[in-house]
Amino acid sequence: MPDSPRTVEQADAVVVGARCAGSAAAATLARAGHRVVALDSARFPSDTLSTHLLWPAGVAELSRLGALDAVTELGAPPLTHALAAGAGLTITTPFPEVDGIDYTLCVRRTGLDHALVRTARGAGAEVREQCRVTELVWDGDRCTGVRYRDAEGGTAEIRAALVVGADGRRSTVAQLAGADTPYESEPSGRDCYFAYWRDDSPDRRSTAAQWRQGPDLGTAFPCDDGLLLCLVQPPALSGALRPGEAERRYAAAIDRIPALRARLRGCEQATRVRSATGIVSYFRRSSGPGWALPGDAGHFKDPVTAQGIRDALHYGRRLAESVSPVLHDPAALDRALTAWDRQRVLECREIYHWTNRLARGTAMSPLEVELYRAATADPDLAAITTGIFSRTRRPAELYSPARMARLTAGALWHHRGDPRPVLRDIAHEIATTAGELHTSCTALRGTPFAVPPSTTA
Numbered sequence: 001m002p003d004s005p006r007t008v009e010q011a012d013a014v015v016v017g018a019r020c021a022g023s024a025a026a027a028t029l030a031r032a033g034h035r036v037v038a039l040d041s042a043r044f045p046s047d048t049l050s051t052h053l054l055w056p057a058g059v060a061e062l063s064r065l066g067a068l069d070a071v072t073e074l075g076a077p078p079l080t081h082a083l084a085a086g087a088g089l090t091i092t093t094p095f096p097e098v099d100g101i102d103y104t105l106c107v108r109r110t111g112l113d114h115a116l117v118r119t120a121r122g123a124g125a126e127v128r129e130q131c132r133v134t135e136l137v138w139d140g141d142r143c144t145g146v147r148y149r150d151a152e153g154g155t156a157e158i159r160a161a162l163v164v165g166a167d168g169r170r171s172t173v174a175q176l177a178g179a180d181t182p183y184e185s186e187p188s189g190r191d192c193y194f195a196y197w198r199d200d201s202p203d204r205r206s207t208a209a210q211w212r213q214g215p216d217l218g219t220a221f222p223c224d225d226g227l228l229l230c231l232v233q234p235p236a237l238s239g240a241l242r243p244g245e246a247e248r249r250y251a252a253a254i255d256r257i258p259a260l261r262a263r264l265r266g267c268e269q270a271t272r273v274r275s276a277t278g279i280v281s282y283f284r285r286s287s288g289p290g291w292a293l294p295g296d297a298g299h300f301k302d303p304v305t306a307q308g309i310r311d312a313l314h315y316g317r318r319l320a321e322s323v324s325p326v327l328h329d330p331a332a333l334d335r336a337l338t339a340w341d342r343q344r345v346l347e348c349r350e351i352y353h354w355t356n357r358l359a360r361g362t363a364m365s366p367l368e369v370e371l372y373r374a375a376t377a378d379p380d381l382a383a384i385t386t387g388i389f390s391r392t393r394r395p396a397e398l399y400s401p402a403r404m405a406r407l408t409a410g411a412l413w414h415h416r417g418d419p420r421p422v423l424r425d426i427a428h429e430i431a432t433t434a435g436e437l438h439t440s441c442t443a444l445r446g447t448p449f450a451v452p453p454s455t456t457a
């Protein structure tokens with residue numbers, strides 16, 4: 001039997017989770033004049049299992065939210081160049097500008113998320129820490145509030161026109177709304193292991209670097225407090241990690257990537273290794289009468305393209321902007337929620353497929369090598385690739401028929417002794433592209449989800 005709540009209060013919106021998506025939604029709703037309560041089971045400042053590269057589009061979101069000054073004060077160096085290396089080829093490019101921001105930032109989550117919480121509070125949202133939501137309140141099909149346990153162990157209830165589930169991958173709101181089983185998902189072919197190093201390379205603290213070596217992928221991102229975040233993503237292993245295995249797999253992966261090993265020379269490992277395995281990318285149904293799931297609660301992409309924080313901020317803000325004028329008109333609210341959910345699917349499906357390709361956990365294919373080779377000589381091509389990560393360009397621009405024909409011709413020339421790997425790669429690309437198109441036209445076609453009749457009257 002559920003506990004009876006000690007108190008029942010009324011708000012315009014209640015937001016579950018107060019990090020990226022939650023703070024963005026809460027701050028935006030509060031600025032529009034709504035009474036917003038955000039509940040988080042964490043006590044801030046609080047870390048979370050995530051690395052934290054923000055491409056210019058993510059930094060621009062911080063700026064739109066009014067959080068950039070607070071984040072800048074944390075002292076992470078602006079990263080002005082991207083370095084991508086593999087198959088003996090190295091491409092260095094500046095970042096594309098998004099809203100006047102042409103740099104990337106890597107800020108540890110404890111400071112970043114605390115700045116976001118302060119921003120939400122500064123905007124007028126009430127953020128309550130150490131409060132865990134355990135139940136949703138329903139009126140028929142409509143979600144009308146939440147019950148939660150506070151820091152003292154008491155139970156309280158908040159009634160609201162909108163419940164925003166910004167509570168991450170293991171979302172309680174998704175589960176209680178019956179939306180936790182994704183309608184589209186893809187297991188990752190990579191695991192994540194990361195640690196922080198005291199950086200001994202002042203001359204390299206403006207570069208975000210990624211190396212590919214065989215099936216391994218390793219990155220070095222200078223971040224706040226003079227640290228360097230070094231993340232490796234080797235092919236995924238099945239089964240649970242045994243004690244000490246994360247450290248061993250981390251060290252072994254670094255050793256397999258000589259350029260990363262060289263980047264770390266003179267640096268001292270400052271923290272233990274953290275790991276994320278068994279990663280799955282997905283889309284969940286993210287809206288229903290009176291509820292919505294921005295951020296990871298509704299949609300997750302493998303960390304290999306570092307899109308999650310930007311998307312959580314972006315779609316948290318856009319959710320709030322779209323529902324704000326109609327919060328107290330249930331039919332209009334549900335239409336706005338459905339449209340927001342649909343729009344996110346349509347806007348994210350291409351980068352979802354692109355991310356899944358990079359998360360395959362395989363060595364660079366002949367066509368990928370050819371792409372790197374072409375990009376070393378063609379700054380426009382390199383700019384498209386960097387732009388995809390910052391969402392200023394689309395993956396489709398890379399895979400135009402003309403470009404694919406040129407890459408294929410180049411790859412065949414470089415494999416003229418034995419073209420079979422190229423032919424296999426082409427066959428694989430065709431099959432992958434056909435699969436992506438099929439998924440985009442079926443599960444990810446963005447068709448509005450039906451709103452139950454009782455709420456459309």
Ligand SMILES: Cc1cc2nc3c(=O)[nH]c(=O)nc-3n(C[C@H](O)[C@H](O)[C@H](O)COP(=O)(O)OP(=O)(O)OC[C@H]3O[C@@H](n4cnc5c(N)ncnc54)[C@H](O)[C@@H]3O)c2cc1C
Pocket residue numbers: 016017018019020021022039040041042048049050051052053054058131132133134166167168169170171172173192275276294295296297303306307308309310312
């Ligand atoms: C290993 C790894 C590396 C990553 N690296 C990057 C990267 O470099 N760049 C990038 O952009 N993204 C990265 N991501 C993705 C990024 O972490 C997420 O996309 C982002 O944190 C999503 O923000 P969110 O607000 O949706 O959820 P979260 O950040 O997960 O926040 C959810 C909040 O909800 C709270 N909560 C949960 N349940 C309840 C409840 N029942 N009641 C109250 N509160 C609750 C939690 O305490 C938490 O504070 C990475 C992810 C992983 C796993």
